[in-house]
Amino acid sequence: MSHDAQVYVKSDTEFNYIKQKRKQDMRGQITTFAIMIFLTLIAFAAVAADFSKYLIAPVILLLAAVQVVLQLYYFMHAKEKNHNVAMFFLIFGAFLAFVFILTFLTIIWWG
Amino acid sequence: MDLDKKYTPQTWPDHPEQVTMEGKNKFLGFWLFLGGETVLFASLFATYLALKNKGPSGMEFSTQTLFELPLVFVMTMILLTSSLTSVYAMYHMKNHNFKGMQLWLGITVALGLSFLALEIYEFNHYVHLGFNYSQSAFSSAFFTLVGTHGIHVVVGLVWFILLIVRNAKRGFSLYNAPKYYTASLYWHFIDVVWVFIFTVVYLMGVVG
Numbered sequence: 330m331s332h333d334a335q336v337y338v339k340s341d342t343e344f345n346y347i348k349q350k351r352k353q354d355m356r357g358q359i360t361t362f363a364i365m366i367f368l369t370l371i372a373f374a375a376v377a378a379d380f381s382k383y384l385i386a387p388v389i390l391l392l393a394a395v396q397v398v399l400q401l402y403y404f405m406h407a408k409e410k411n412h413n414v415a416m417f418f419l420i421f422g423a424f425l426a427f428v429f430i431l432t433f434l435t436i437i438w439w440g
Numbered sequence: 441m442d443l444d445k446k447y448t449p450q451t452w453p454d455h456p457e458q459v460t461m462e463g464k465n466k467f468l469g470f471w472l473f474l475g476g477e478t479v480l481f482a483s484l485f486a487t488y489l490a491l492k493n494k495g496p497s498g499m500e501f502s503t504q505t506l507f508e509l510p511l512v513f514v515m516t517m518i519l520l521t522s523s524l525t526s527v528y529a530m531y532h533m534k535n536h537n538f539k540g541m542q543l544w545l546g547i548t549v550a551l552g553l554s555f556l557a558l559e560i561y562e563f564n565h566y567v568h569l570g571f572n573y574s575q576s577a578f579s580s581a582f583f584t585l586v587g588t589h590g591i592h593v594v595v596g597l598v599w600f601i602l603l604i605v606r607n608a609k610r611g612f613s614l615y616n617a618p619k620y621y622t623a624s625l626y627w628h629f630i631d632v633v634w635v636f637i638f639t640v641v642y643l644m645g646v647v648g
Contacts, residue, residue, distance in 0.1 A: 337451065337453070344449070347454065354531075355527075358524070358531075359524070362520075362523075366517070369520065369638075372638075372639065373643070376509065376646055382647040382648055385643075385644075386644055389639050389643050390639060390640075392639070393635050396635050397632050397635055400628055400635070401628075401632070405629075411455075414471070415467070415471035418472045418475035419474060419475050419478065422478030422482075423478055425478070425482060426478050426482030426485075427482075429482040429483055429486040430485060433486035433489060434486070434489060434490070436490065
């Protein structure tokens with residue numbers, strides 16, 4: 330097992346600062362959540378309002394993309410440092426995902 | 441290093457999930473796994489988009505006749521909220537508040553179970569209409585995509601429940617902090633996939 334951890338006791342000032350900072354972060358998370366709910370509502374409302382499908386499809390796909398980025402960067406903490414390699418794995422996966430969908434759709438559309 | 445060592449809020453590290461070598465490895469390995477999961481779901485999404493509404497001639501089922509938005513809306517809200525409650529659980533983990541974390545994970549499990557109940561109801565409804573797994577290329581692609589997501593929800597729930605029960609008397613340690621952290625990442629990823637499912641399958645299905 331690892332041997333690199335040392336117990337570090339925070340001073341009261343440091344402890345209170347970190348605690349306060351976490352509270353602020355949590356407030357930011359709730360704001361993120363509110364935005365995500367709002368984006369979801371817009372997407373459902375746009376479909377319920379029965380606009381043209383050529384307008385709705387790109388808009389709701391964009392809303393989904395924004396919501397996923399929020400989920401990754403805030404809820405999954407990817408905006409914090411130490412996530413470079415993790416993001417490399419995920420973005421490479423997303424790239425392959427894009428290629429899969431492009432390939433399958435071109436097969437269907439172009440015969 | 442003693443993995444069972446007890447910490448206090450003042451000695452608890454800022455990133456307890458990444459203090460030990462095992463924690464670091466789990467963190468990185470889990471993101472690699474999530475990259476693989478992205479590819480898995482992409483292949484299912486691509487198949488679904490290719491086979492959407494395709495089936496035997498005269499098939500009476502289509503995305504527009506099958507899907508009902510109110511149910512999907514409720515499922516979406518439940519899963520999105522459960523994502524926030526697991527953020528709360530991780531907030532309490534960083535603050536070394538074990539009871540708070542267990543409570544919020546319990547709420548997450550409850551929300552996940554209600555999501556699952558609605559999904560089972562939905563599938564059962566479709567099968568009763570005659571839209572079963574082998575009915576058409578469309579039905580197979582639909583059930584495989586949404587069902588694979590449903591299985592991920594089941595796995596996530598079992599994972600959370602095992603963690604909550606197994607660690608109930610242990611309290612926090614550097615041994616279980618990475619376990620909780622990866623489980624919550626998994627749960628968020630399930631929500632990420634659902635965002636694409638409700639958009640691509642249900643909303644775009646209702647639009648046509």
